[in-house]
Amino acid sequence: MTVKEIQLKIATHVLDVCRRHGLKVWADWGTLLGAVREKGMIPWDDDIDLMMIREDYEKLIRLADTEFQHPFFLQSFHTEKNYYRGHAQVRYDGTAAILPDDIGMPFHQGIFVDVFVYDHIPDSLDCAAWKQSLRKARMAQKCLLTAQYGKGAKRLIAKAVCGVIGYKRLYRLYERQFTKWNGSETKRISCPTYDWRQVEREAKERSWYEETVMLPFEDMEIPAPAGYDKVLTTLYGADYMTPRQAASGHGRVILDAGRDYKEVLRTMKK
Secondary structure, eight states: OOHHHHHHHHHHHHHHHHHHTTOOOEEOHHHHHHHHHTSSOOTTOOSOEEEEEHHHHHHHHHTHHHHOOTTEEEESTTTSTTOOOSSEEEEETTOEEEOGGGTTOSSOOSEEEEEEEEEEEOSOTTSHHHHHHHHHHHHHHHHHHHHHHOOHHHHHHHHHHHHHHOHHHHHHHHHHTTSTTTTSOOOEEEOTTTOGGGTTTTOEEGGGGSSEEEEEETTEEEEEETTHHHHHHHHHOTTTTSOOOOOOTTOSOEEESSSOHHHHHHHHHO
C-alpha cells in the first residue's frame, strides 16, 4: 500500500469505530478543506485530520484496547508512555512517519491520522480565570516538553522536576486547565491542548457542529460539520476555495509505507 492508502485505511477504521459507538467526529483543517474543494486529499497535504468534542474523544480513548488492535494503534497520553501531545494519533504498525523532532523518541512513529480534541472556551479570553489557567498550562507544558525534547542542563533540570511532581500529574494538570468550561453554556470551542497560542484565531462556534453532513473524500465519504463554510472561512479566509500551496505543518516527515519505524531509525543511525 502507499502512504495515502494507509492513511485512508486508518481514517476509515476510526470513522467505523465512531459510527458503531455513536461518537461524533468530523474532518478538520486541511482534510475538511480538501473534502469541500478537492473531494479528497489536497495534493500537497501529508496527513488526515479529524476532530472530536472532549466527551466523545475520551470515550474513544477508552476503546483503545478493544477497537484499535494490530495493525492499528490509538496513541495518546493515556495509552502510551512518553507521549505528551495534547491530541491523539491513530498509527499503523509496520510503517514509518517520523517527524524531525521525534527522531529517537521512545514512542510509536508509524503512519498516522490526527484526532484533535476540542474543548469549550470562555466567551472572553480576557477573563482572570482563563489567564490563570493559561499560566498553569504553560508551566506544565514547558516542563514536560523540555524534559523530552530539551538539551543539556535545562533538560536535566526539567526531568528532575517531572520526576518529583510526576509526569502524569503534570500532564493532567495541563489538560485540566482547558476542560473547566466543558458542560457550560459558552458558545465557542477550540483546541487549546494542541496549541494554546492559536486558541482565539481557531475558535469556532459550537452551533456550526450541531448537524453533520457527509462529503465525498477520495473513495469514501467523510463527516463534516454542516457549518463547514464558516469553519473554513475562520481557518483560511473567505477565499478558501482558491488553491494556494502551503508547506506541511509537520516539517520534513520521513515516510515509509513498507518498513517499520524502528527499522528506519536503525538505518538512519548507521
